[in-house]
Amino acid sequence: MLLNKSEFLFKQAQKFIPGGVNSPARAFKSVGGIPVFFKKAKGSIITDEDENEYIDYVGSWGPMILGHAYPPVIKAVQDASFNSTSFGAPTEIEIKMAELVRQMVPNVDRVRMVNSGTEACMSAIRVARGYTGKEKIIKFEGNYHGHGDSFLIKAGSGALTLGKPSSPGVTEGTAKDTLNANYNDLDSVEELLKKNKDNVAAIIVEPVAGNMGCIPPQPGFLEGLRELCDEHETVLIFDEVMTGFRLSRGGAQERYNVWADLVTYGKIIGGGLPVGAFGGKKEIMDVVAPVGDVYQAGTLSGNPLAMSAGFAQLSALDKHPEIYVELEEKTEYLKKRLQTVLNEHELDYYLNQVGSMISIFFTPEVVTDFKTANTTNQEFFKVFFHEMLKRGIYLPPSPFESWFLSNTLTYDMLDDTIQAADEALGIAKLKAEK
Numbered sequence: 001m002l003l004n005k006s007e008f009l010f011k012q013a014q015k016f017i018p019g020g021v022n023s024p025a026r027a028f029k030s031v032g033g034i035p036v037f038f039k040k041a042k043g044s045i046i047t048d049e050d051e052n053e054y055i056d057y058v059g060s061w062g063p064m065i066l067g068h069a070y071p072p073v074i075k076a077v078q079d080a081s082f083n084s085t086s087f088g089a090p091t092e093i094e095i096k097m098a099e100l101v102r103q104m105v106p107n108v109d110r111v112r113m114v115n116s117g118t119e120a121c122m123s124a125i126r127v128a129r130g131y132t133g134k135e136k137i138i139k140f141e142g143n144y145h146g147h148g149d150s151f152l153i154k155a156g157s158g159a160l161t162l163g164k165p166s167s168p169g170v171t172e173g174t175a176k177d178t179l180n181a182n183y184n185d186l187d188s189v190e191e192l193l194k195k196n197k198d199n200v201a202a203i204i205v206e207p208v209a210g211n212m213g214c215i216p217p218q219p220g221f222l223e224g225l226r227e228l229c230d231e232h233e234t235v236l237i238f239d240e241v242m243t244g245f246r247l248s249r250g251g252a253q254e255r256y257n258v259w260a261d262l263v264t265y266g267k268i269i270g271g272g273l274p275v276g277a278f279g280g281k282k283e284i285m286d287v288v289a290p291v292g293d294v295y296q297a298g299t300l301s302g303n304p305l306a307m308s309a310g311f312a313q314l315s316a317l318d319k320h321p322e323i324y325v326e327l328e329e330k331t332e333y334l335k336k337r338l339q340t341v342l343n344e345h346e347l348d349y350y351l352n353q354v355g356s357m358i359s360i361f362f363t364p365e366v367v368t369d370f371k372t373a374n375t376t377n378q379e380f381f382k383v384f385f386h387e388m389l390k391r392g393i394y395l396p397p398s399p400f401e402s403w404f405l406s407n408t409l410t411y412d413m414l415d416d417t418i419q420a421a422d423e424a425l426g427i428a429k430l431k432a433e434k
């Protein structure tokens with residue numbers, strides 16, 4: 001497989017763009033090598049600038065649940081663009097979108113559209129603070145809520161010490177208001193709530209973690225968060241940027257039957273265009289300007305192209321819930337066949353799968369949180385990743401990202417993926433033994 005054009009473009013890109021990419025996750029830093037530059041895609045097949053074709057398990061990091069260039073989305077964007085690309089004024093499609101979201105997720109009484117998952121999460125915590133009058137938030141180690149300052153905070157030396165900025169540019173002042181708990185560990189949350197009594201505005205959580213690889217909530221974890229939030233008058237925020245409209249029509253909330261106070265969305269809701277959203281109970285959302293005093297705004301928010309794309313994609317998911325059944329069957333098929341191959345190679349591994357999200361961890365540990373996710377053999381993953389790439393399988397270029405399946409994947413494509421995995425694992429094992 002030749003990647004001459006990708007290599008050339010990457011060199012060019014680095015002259016004008018920091019690190020050659022517009023988001024670090026694309027830079028292949030975790031796996032080494034040159035990021036592949038793509039030029040087109042259809043369904044689950046993506047084509048790079050050198051005309052190599054790959055079966056895609058990234059799906060633009062989640063949005064492409066119905067495959068790339070899904071015809072109703074393309075048509076909706078084309079039609080909308082003829083009427084102008086933006087008005088900066090209200091349009092009817094925004095109402096249709098909000099109604100549809102409400103229809104699919106019944107506890108979202110009010111929804112505000114933004115332009116990314118980051119914006120949605122930043123805004124949701126501001127709303128929670130404005131609503132409760134409290135200052136601190138609790139998040140979980142290994143969860144990702146975008147690059148807002150309040151989220152770029154890692155745990156201090158002990159679980160109960162103050163957080164520390166995990167990026168230069170984030171101030172100690174911001175860090176003091178973000179507390180880190182351990183995923184799937186209700187005791188760690190309870191301790192933080194007690195220590196910061198009456199001052200925790202929100203708990204924000206990925207209901208199924210997807211940013212330390214895919215990690216499901218343990219039975220009782222989400223229910224426990226709900227109870228703790230009720231007890232401490234704290235707003236429960238589900239960050240459904242990955243899981244929203246992916247794990248079911250109503251996302252993780254519907255799948256686990258645990259209902260948050262606020263929910264954030266991104267990815268699927270925009271059909272591949274830059275969209276995010278936050279919403280929830282009317283009582284809380286009424287603090288948002290112009291009804292209330294919590295300021296939140298956006299020149300391009302509710303953009304007609306983005307709303308049209310998102311509306312076309314969500315409408316298809318709303319009308320065809322069988323898609324979720326098919327997607328889960330396909331992902332389970334992939335999981336079972338991967339298990340067989342991993343067992344045949346006698347490898348230590350842990351496979352997590354929820355709906356159409358799946359991750360392999362190369363570790364003997366049971367992976368339930370950030371600490372156990374970090375036991376995965378990253379060197380092994382690097383070799384596996386590149387061997388898969390050579391065989392035309394495009395996986396997320398990091399051991400800590402979930403794979404996302406699209407319903408355009410066929411069983412033949414899944415079989416090709418297993419065949420490639422068999423070969424790639426064999427090579428990775430040989431290299432590891434050397």
Ligand SMILES: Cc1ncc(COP(=O)(O)O)c(C=O)c1O
Binds near residue numbers: 116146211239240242
């Ligand atoms: C769970 C979660 N929340 C928030 C974000 C931030 O979204 P965006 O990249 O659209 O800003 C992401 C992904 O990046 C995510 O996976």
Ligand SMILES: N[C@H](C=O)CCC(=O)O
Binds near residue numbers: 024
């Ligand atoms: N983990 C991130 C979101 O899903 C990866 C996408 C990005 O930040 O570019």
